[in-house]
Amino acid sequence: IGPVFIRLLGSTWRISLDGEDELNRYRQRGTKILYAFWHNRILPLTYVYRNRGVRIMISEHSDGEIIARIVDRMGYNPVRGSTTKGGMKAARELALDDSPYDLAITPDGPRGPRQIAQTGAAYIASRGGYALAPIAVSASSAWELNSWDKFLIPKPFCRLEIAIGEPIFIDKDAKASQLNESAQYLQNRLNDLTESLHRGYARAVK
Numbered sequence: 718i719g720p721v722f723i724r725l726l727g728s729t730w731r732i733s734l735d736g737e738d739e740l741n742r743y744r745q746r747g748t749k750i751l752y753a754f755w756h757n758r759i760l761p762l763t764y765v766y767r768n769r770g771v772r773i774m775i776s777e778h779s780d781g782e783i784i785a786r787i788v789d790r791m792g793y794n795p796v797r798g799s800t801t802k803g804g805m806k807a808a809r810e811l812a813l814d815d816s817p818y819d820l821a822i823t824p825d826g827p828r829g830p831r832q833i834a835q836t837g838a839a840y841i842a843s844r845g846g847y848a849l850a851p852i853a854v855s856a857s858s859a860w861e862l863n864s865w866d867k868f869l870i871p872k873p874f875c876r877l878e879i880a881i882g883e884p885i886f887i888d889k890d891a892k893a894s895q896l897n898e899s900a901q902y903l904q905n906r907l908n909d910l911t912e913s914l915h916r917g918y919a920r921a922v923k
Contacts, residue, residue: 719787727764729873734765736852736881743848743884749819750884751847753838753903755911756823757831757866758854759784761877768792770818774807774837776827794818808837812844820847824903829865834904839887839896848884849899851906855914878914882906 740750752771754762768791775785775795785795796807811820822841824834842849855878856871871877885906887899 719783720790723760723764723787723791724767726871726873727761730761730764730856730871730875730877732765732877732879734879734881736850736879740848740850740881740884749845749847751838751842751845751849752819752821752852752881753824753834753849753907754821754852754854755832755866755907756826756829757864757868758852759823760869761854761856761871762821762852762879763788763791763793765877765879766793766821770794770816771821772796772811772814772816772818773821774811774823774826778827781827793821808840809844812841814845820845824900824907825866831866832904832908834900834907836893836896836900838903839891839899842885843887843889843891843896843899846889848886849903850884851882851903851910853880853882853907853910853914854878855911855917878917880910880914882910 744750770792772794773788775781775797777797785797788795796810814820822838824838825832838849841847857876858872859875860870860872862868885903
């Protein structure tokens with residue numbers, strides 16, 4: 718039911734995507750892309766980036782099994798692991814991935830704290846030579862679940878704004894302190910991008 722629901726709901730959205738052209742220029746130069754977005758934005762992005770073979774880290778917890786089955790049927794390649802369970806194994810697998818497909822990770826998943834970036838995304842970007850692309854989503858109207866991440870479900874026929882920030886590049890030999898700094902920078906960029914989208918809707922309403 719999940720994939721059918723997402724496809725039907727997503728088909729009603731008016732979607733604006735900004736920043737993908739810049740990433741294409743990096744791809745043309747042979748640079749691999751690692752998307753990073755907050756856990757509560759996974760539903761709209763699952764629809765927008767469907768059927769592209771993107772590899773995405775999904776928790777090994779029981780609730781992650783449901784998400785993994787859904788994204789698999791939406792044309793993704795889930796890799797099981799997280800910052801709390803099976804994380805290092807999955808992170809190494811993604812960092813060493815030599816497939817032509819993009820990667821994706823929720824740096825605050827699977828259990829939070831909400832919108833606090835762990836070092837997993839920075840580690841994968843560093844060791845794998847990826848361009849770490851922060852990606853934010855905002856909807857003109859949405860439901861917000863009473864979950865740890867305040868999971869977002871954009872309402873039918875809403876305007877969906879997606880913004881991709883300037884890619885972050887991390888030294889291949891970055892130490893733990895540098896990875897922590899990069900995670901903090903990623904966190905700030907994601908929150909700034911999200912807030913910028915929210916301000917844009919506020920101005921539109923006025």
